[in-house]
Amino acid sequence: MTIAVTECLLRMYDEHHELEDYQSGVPRWCTGCGDNAILAAVQRLCRDQNLRPEKTVFVSGIGCSSRFPHYMKTYGFHGIHGRALPVAEGIKMARPDLNVFVNTGDGDCCSIGAAHWIHAIRYNMNMTVMLHDNQIYGLTKMQASPTSPIGTRSNTTPRGSYLEALNPLTVTLGVQNVSFVAQAVDWIPELLYDIISAAFHHKGFSFVRIIQRCPEWLPTLFEPWIKNPEKTLLLQHEHGIRLSPTLAKVYKNQQEHDPANLNRAREIASSSDPIPVGILYRNPKVPCYEDERHAGQLRSTKLIKTGLERELDKFTVWPQQGEKRVQPGA
């Protein structure tokens, strides 16, 4: 009896996680970089959800933001530029039981990785995708990205960029099978946490665009929005985010928005001023590709054994006809 109680207590201790169980290393991001706020929110979420580190994986591409997996004491895959999503899909297909998170930059996702992004939306695999959108290539020292506002002066556009910025929200909302789209800003940590948490709880491809400050290359870009709360439109709904009284007092520009309404979501998403913050769209009925393809069954012992034997058979040298077959170990 005493042993059973001790075992039970030990198991509870083992399965309980503190913040430091998810923290790894000292981030190399610049002081004031919005990536720090995203990391803090995600580590808190993992702790609050008591996610098992060995059942959790963070996947990224290349960029400042893509250093994210290094700072999580979980599994991680710091991949190649633009390819975070196919790597994450492969992981989910092989191990649908894992909590899969993706951290990608605006260059990583919307430029070199754009084709993967579009298809990942359609596949709707269960993962939480955070687009760290600082509207610039940070790591490579300030080149214009697809989300840079028109007129952005950068090393590739010294006279100012010529094209209208691509809107990652309207793009995502335009793809078949879209199932979750939200927007957060790094400077309202309470909402950042709530939105990433809602994304995590949604079963499907949860896409969160996080407007992220890069004080190194675009130090004043979001100042007007930070200084004037009227320029942020907070979306709230019983099926979306509920605002705390403190936040509601500061951010008075609010709107009831039912995340089931796709057309309205598209209208709201097209605004960059005010910046809409909250859950734009959620449809829990869209099937996940890994379920449609019964990905979990690929893990059955029988199937793994059959697959392994089939692969090994490719390299087996069978005896010529009439030759005696030598048994291994004979």
Ligand SMILES: Cc1ncc(C[n+]2csc(CCOP(=O)(O)OP(=O)(O)O)c2C)c(N)n1
């Ligand atoms: C195939 C390939 N092309 C180009 C690069 C150079 N490169 C590294 S990161 C990067 C852009 C990163 O920008 P973003 O994804 O916005 O991330 P941030 O640094 O802003 O977080 C580029 C072009 C590379 N590493 N690999």
Ligand code: SF4
């Ligand atoms: S360069 Fe910009 S994005 Fe990169 S770490 Fe510094 S502030 Fe963050």
Ligand SMILES: [Mg+2]
């Ligand atoms: Mg960027």
